[in-house]
Amino acid sequence: xxxxxxxxxxxxxxxxxxxxxxxxxxxxxxxxxxIRNVDPAIQEAVRQAVxxxxxxxxxxxxxxxxxxxxxxxxxxxxASGEEPGEPSPGQVxxxxxxxxxxxxxxxxxxxxGIHPILxxxxxxxxxxxxxxxxxxxxxxxxxxVSTHAEDLLPRLLADAGLPAVLFARPAEPIxxxxxxxxxxxxxxxxxDHLVAxxxxxxxxxxxxxxxxxxxxRLAGFRDAMAVHGHPYIPCAEGNFxxxxxxxxxxxxxxxHPGLDGVFAANDVMAQAALFxxxxxxxxxxxxVAVIGFDDSSVAAASRPALTTVRHPVEDxxxxxARLLLARVDQxxxxxxxxxxEPALVVRESA
Amino acid sequence: xxxxxxxxxxxxxxxxxxxxxxxxxxxxxxxxxxIRNVDPAIQEAVRQAVxxxxxxxxxxxxxxxxxxxxxxxxxxxxASGEEPGEPSPGQVxxxxxxxxxxxxxxxxxxxxGIHPILxxxxxxxxxxxxxxxxxxxxxxxxxxVSTHAEDLLPRLLADAGLPAVLFARPAEPIxxxxxxxxxxxxxxxxxDHLVAxxxxxxxxxxxxxxxxxxxxRLAGFRDAMAVHGHPYIPCAEGNFxxxxxxxxxxxxxxxHPGLDGVFAANDVMAQAALFxxxxxxxxxxxxVAVIGFDDSSVAAASRPALTTVRHPVEDxxxxxARLLLARVDQxxxxxxxxxxEPALVVRESA
DNA sequence: TTGAAAGCGCTAACAA
DNA sequence: TTGTTAGCGCTTTCAA
Numbered sequence: 001x002x003x004x005x006x007x008x009x010x011x012x013x014x015x016x017x018x019x020x021x022x023x024x025x026x027x028x029x030x031x032x033x034x035i036r037n038v039d040p041a042i043q044e045a046v047r048q049a050v051x052x053x054x055x056x057x058x059x060x061x062x063x064x065x066x067x068x069x070x071x072x073x074x075x076x077x078x079a080s081g082e083e084p085g086e087p088s089p090g091q092v093x094x095x096x097x098x099x100x101x102x103x104x105x106x107x108x109x110x111x112x113g114i115h116p117i118l119x120x121x122x123x124x125x126x127x128x129x130x131x132x133x134x135x136x137x138x139x140x141x142x143x144x145v146s147t148h149a150e151d152l153l154p155r156l157l158a159d160a161g162l163p164a165v166l167f168a169r170p171a172e173p174i175x176x177x178x179x180x181x182x183x184x185x186x187x188x189x190x191x192d193h194l195v196a197x198x199x200x201x202x203x204x205x206x207x208x209x210x211x212x213x214x215x216x217r218l219a220g221f222r223d224a225m226a227v228h229g230h231p232y233i234p235c236a237e238g239n240f241x242x243x244x245x246x247x248x249x250x251x252x253x254x255x256h257p258g259l260d261g262v263f264a265a266n267d268v269m270a271q272a273a274l275f276x277x278x279x280x281x282x283x284x285x286x287x288v289a290v291i292g293f294d295d296s297s298v299a300a301a302s303r304p305a306l307t308t309v310r311h312p313v314e315d316x317x318x319x320x321a322r323l324l325l326a327r328v329d330q331x332x333x334x335x336x337x338x339x340x341e342p343a344l345v346v347r348e349s350a
Numbered sequence: 351x352x353x354x355x356x357x358x359x360x361x362x363x364x365x366x367x368x369x370x371x372x373x374x375x376x377x378x379x380x381x382x383x384x385i386r387n388v389d390p391a392i393q394e395a396v397r398q399a400v401x402x403x404x405x406x407x408x409x410x411x412x413x414x415x416x417x418x419x420x421x422x423x424x425x426x427x428x429a430s431g432e433e434p435g436e437p438s439p440g441q442v443x444x445x446x447x448x449x450x451x452x453x454x455x456x457x458x459x460x461x462x463g464i465h466p467i468l469x470x471x472x473x474x475x476x477x478x479x480x481x482x483x484x485x486x487x488x489x490x491x492x493x494x495v496s497t498h499a500e501d502l503l504p505r506l507l508a509d510a511g512l513p514a515v516l517f518a519r520p521a522e523p524i525x526x527x528x529x530x531x532x533x534x535x536x537x538x539x540x541x542d543h544l545v546a547x548x549x550x551x552x553x554x555x556x557x558x559x560x561x562x563x564x565x566x567r568l569a570g571f572r573d574a575m576a577v578h579g580h581p582y583i584p585c586a587e588g589n590f591x592x593x594x595x596x597x598x599x600x601x602x603x604x605x606h607p608g609l610d611g612v613f614a615a616n617d618v619m620a621q622a623a624l625f626x627x628x629x630x631x632x633x634x635x636x637x638v639a640v641i642g643f644d645d646s647s648v649a650a651a652s653r654p655a656l657t658t659v660r661h662p663v664e665d666x667x668x669x670x671a672r673l674l675l676a677r678v679d680q681x682x683x684x685x686x687x688x689x690x691e692p693a694l695v696v697r698e699s700a
Numbered sequence: 701t702t703g704a705a706a707g708c709g710c711t712a713a714c715a716a
Numbered sequence: 717t718t719g720t721t722a723g724c725g726c727t728t729t730c731a732a
Contacts, residue, residue, distance in 0.1 A: 011485070013709055014709065014710065014711095015709080023719085024719045025710080025719090025720095026711080026712080026718075026719060026720080027718060027719075029711060030711095030717095030718090033711085037717055037718090038717075038718085039717065039718085042718085056482065056486045057486070057710080058486070058487065058708085058709050058710070059487070059488050060410050060411075060413035060414040060419070060487070060708085060709080060710090061410075061414050061708070061709035061710040061711090061724090062709080062710055062711075063410035063413075063710090063724095064410040064411050064708090064709080064710070064724045064726085065709090065712080065723080065724050066711070066724090067724085069410070070488075071421075071467065074468065102468065102470075103470070106468070110476075115467045115469065115483070115488075116467065117421065117465045117466065117467050117468070118424065118452065118456070118467070118468045119456070119465065120452075120453070120456055126460075129460070132406065135361075135406070136361075136406045136407075136408070136409060137361075137408065137409070137410070138409050138420075138465075242592045243621070243625070246625065271593070275596065279629070363725055364725065364726065364727095365725080373702080373703085374702070374703045374704075375703085375704095375725090375727090376702070376703060376704080376705095376727080376728080377701090377702060379726070379727060379728085380701095380702090380727095383727085387701055388701070389702085392701090392702085407725085407726080408725050408726070410725080410726090411708090411724070411725035411726040411727090412725080412726055412727075413726090414707095414708045414709065414724090414725080414726070414727095415707080415708050415727045415728080416708090416726085417708085
């Protein structure tokens with residue numbers, strides 16, 4: 001049973017499908033949108049007609065009446081002001097982190113037929129563009145990844161009442177949804193493990209001090225070590241890059257040659273620490289135990305494989321998308337935040 | 351002279367603006383779309399009315415009639431098959447490269463009111479989704495960044511007659527537009543510079559052998575050195591990561607302790623080489639000259655600052671967008687490729 | 701140069 | 717349960 005092929009040159013419409021199935025446009029629409037109260041036999045006929053005609057819904061026509069774009073904005077949002085030397089939005093991509101966020105978001109959105117529009121916002125003008133874009137209804141909401149705690153965009157979004165979800169808690173309380181991980185708990189897991197492994201001269205490589213997440217990891221680690229009777233923990237500051245991790249590990253070794261355990265605030269720096277320790281002839285984990293943070297792709301690939309704290313970035317990103325869609329469907333929904341629990345992933349390095 | 355404020359709850363339409371300006375919808379539309387043959391006085395009146403009402407065009411309504419989405423797909427396309435251990439699309443982001451591409455594309459598209467939708471394609475199903483998405487008219491065309499030379503998507507796109515532009519030449523000839531840089535010439539610039547600086551024992555750190563760009567850089571370097579009378583050039587393979595660069599430099603040093611010049615196939619590996627050389631007590635550029643490739647953000651940030659070959663990624667990405675838009679406006683336009691010329695950027699390392 | 705009017709393809713009342 | 721119908725907001729002939 002073959003219906004007429006679609007008229008070449010332009011794609012088939014609901015009308016064509018309706019004609020092919022011998023029903024009305026409305027019925028076809030109901031079937032396509034999965035609305036009940038359609039006779040199973042007719043449903044089947046419609047489905048056949050759809051297949052026969054090669055019909056695909058026209059999103060523009062649909063958006064026009066539903067007032068849903070079927071698109072959300074994925075905003076990489078940067079500096080609050082004009083301080084020079086800050087990473088440009090493009091550089092954000094350098095961190096494995098952004099790829100995980102994007103994967104998590106796309107993984108959730110794609111099955112739902114929704115796609116993220118990539119936008120950068122790093123000054124007043126581009127922030128305004130994001131707002132305008134959303135207000136025009138070009139996108140149904142925004143998923144925000146800030147590179148700075150002082151980012152102004154979250155507040156603007158909240159004030160405008162636009163649906164938005166942040167990755168990571170904003171520096172100041174803002175009525176806006178976000179997802180985050182319990183950084184302190186994660187750091188505590190690392191501390192407990194190091195102590196359980198009998199390490200007594202432990203140091204840490206931290207992230208940038210202006211990043212709340214980095215500070216929480218440091219504070220959590222220090223507090224937990226204090227509980228274990230180690231009130232003083234040497235630390236060296238890094239900025240989450242491999243290079244900074246190497247430098248930090250070198251400094252730590254120079255000042256504390258006898259250390260037997262290191263907690264790095266992310267895996268990339270932990271990997272760098274591994275490299276430096278080996279160069280100094282130290283064995284991991286025999287001489288020095290190393291724990292990272294994130295459980296990013298480099299952790300399992302390191303030699304020795306990195307014991308690390310799992311930061312469920314993909315799950316968190318998917319949750320961002322879920323929260324956003326819920327808010328889009330239900331605009332009066334209050335802001336919600338979801339805090340994920342980290343977990344220790346024990347491999348070889350500690 | 352204040353027109354009535356827009357009815358709260360829903361945004362103003364053309365109709366509202368027309369009423370406020372005392373003209374017809376059609377005229378307002380003409381003014382908004384910059385079509386001539388509109389009385390200047392009326393144009394001004396319309397502009398005032400637009401400002402007064404806060405009107406912004408509804409993209410869905412516009413798309414419905416123009417058949418233009420105002421959106422293009424930015425596709426990160428991966429493996430051709432199911433080989434395990436390959437980088438997932440999300441990992442692509444790890445390279446500073448992708449951020450530069452995204453920046454270049456957004457920089458060109460944004461002023462034109464067009465935005466990129468981020469899509470991953472790494473298996474048959476996701477490739478099909480990209481095709482469907484484009485066929486539905488959700489996006490007007492595709493900008494493709496492949497992580498593999500054997501990517502199947504370019505061919506599918508070309509066969510479907512969909513507007514698309516690739517970053518980098520496809521492995522096999524395909525009737526599809528692309529932008530690329532003259533890798534061989536860039537490598538030659540590095541070779542010439544090294545020789546001009548009096549280096550005679552030169553080695554190179556390469557990229558992955560399955561990547562055409564990496565091979566072109568290697569071949570170009572070898573050929574140029576051969577012309578200078580150095581038919582044999584030691585090389586160590588890396589995969590463009592810092593870590594692999596360190597390992598490669600170590601191997602090179604172990605096998606050729608007397609070398610006095612290194613050309614690395616990208617800046618990240620060159621930076622790693624810098625680090626390893628310093629650890630071996632070698633001065634750069636006095637003992638060993640180092641040249642990178644890309645002129646990415648790490649080049650200027652290295653110590654010593656990296657002499658490198660400029661890969662105009664942002665310009666190339668902007669050109670991709672320009673080519674795509676031209677093709678969208680003019681579907682019969684044949685595939686075009688634009689090859690950029692690299693340039694040597696001399697800093698401190700060579 | 702301007703306006704009237706006909707849709708673009710779809711969803712959602714409302715009727716039947 | 718199904719069909720009829722009225723738009724969603726815009727562009728674009730076609731007349732005037």
